[in-house]
Amino acid sequence: MNAMTKIGAADLPASPDKLQIFNHVPHHHGVVAVDLDDGCPLIPGGEVAVYDEWDLRYNPLQEGALYVWEYQRTPAAMPRQQFAEAFVEYAARLDIRREIVRVARWAGKDKSRWCIHPMKAVQGGIFVFSDGPFEEFYVTNSLIGKVVGVYRPHIN
Numbered sequence: 001m002n003a004m005t006k007i008g009a010a011d012l013p014a015s016p017d018k019l020q021i022f023n024h025v026p027h028h029h030g031v032v033a034v035d036l037d038d039g040c041p042l043i044p045g046g047e048v049a050v051y052d053e054w055d056l057r058y059n060p061l062q063e064g065a066l067y068v069w070e071y072q073r074t075p076a077a078m079p080r081q082q083f084a085e086a087f088v089e090y091a092a093r094l095d096i097r098r099e100i101v102r103v104a105r106w107a108g109k110d111k112s113r114w115c116i117h118p119m120k121a122v123q124g125g126i127f128v129f130s131d132g133p134f135e136e137f138y139v140t141n142s143l144i145g146k147v148v149g150v151y152r153p154h155i156n
Contacts, residue, residue: 019043020050020149028054030144031151032068032098040100040119042066043150049100051145059146061103061114061136066147069101069116100147106133114139 019042025031029050036045043049051068072094074083087093099118106113115132116139132139 019147021155022050022149022151023153023155025050025151028052029148030068032100034100040066043100043147048151049147050149050151052148053145055146055148056140056143061140061143062146063104064102066100066102066119067143068098068145068147069142070096070098070144071142072096098144101143103139103143108133112136116142 022029029052031048031050034040034043034045034047034049040049049066049068074080075093075095078086083094101119102117104115104117105111106115110133112135113133114136115130116134117130
């Protein structure tokens with residue numbers, strides 16, 4: 001039996017579900033590689049996480065759960081207006097990144113706001129802070145799915 005089937009989300013508040021092992025990627029699911037330095041508590045670096053693209057359509061945000069966050073930026077931190085003018089004739093060349101994050105309610109007075117916590121505390125020698133607090137609609141528009149398992153095509 002694979003050790004991943006026994007790892008639960010006990011260290012993540014309000015996320016008691018266990019991660020599943022997938023030997024194929026189901027419909028309405030996606031995958032994201034977990035970097036070796038991500039520091040993800042449930043999925044070791046080098047694995048491929050599976051996320052449910054439809055979870056946020058039918059379920060509210062789950063505090064402490066892992067999600068895939070997508071963000072886009074222009075090349076070389078170019079201002080968006082300059083980017084739009086420079087690449088008007090070309091297909092968009094935005095730098096699109098996806099990473100696993102943990103979401104949690106803001107610890108401040110307004111409990112309707114959410115924070116996004118990266119899994120890695122240090123990126124390129126720079127300490128990384130959490131983002132937020134954000135309104136729920138902003139967070140749900142940046143998240144593309146809830147992490148539900150690990151992709152292992154060789155497992156039957």
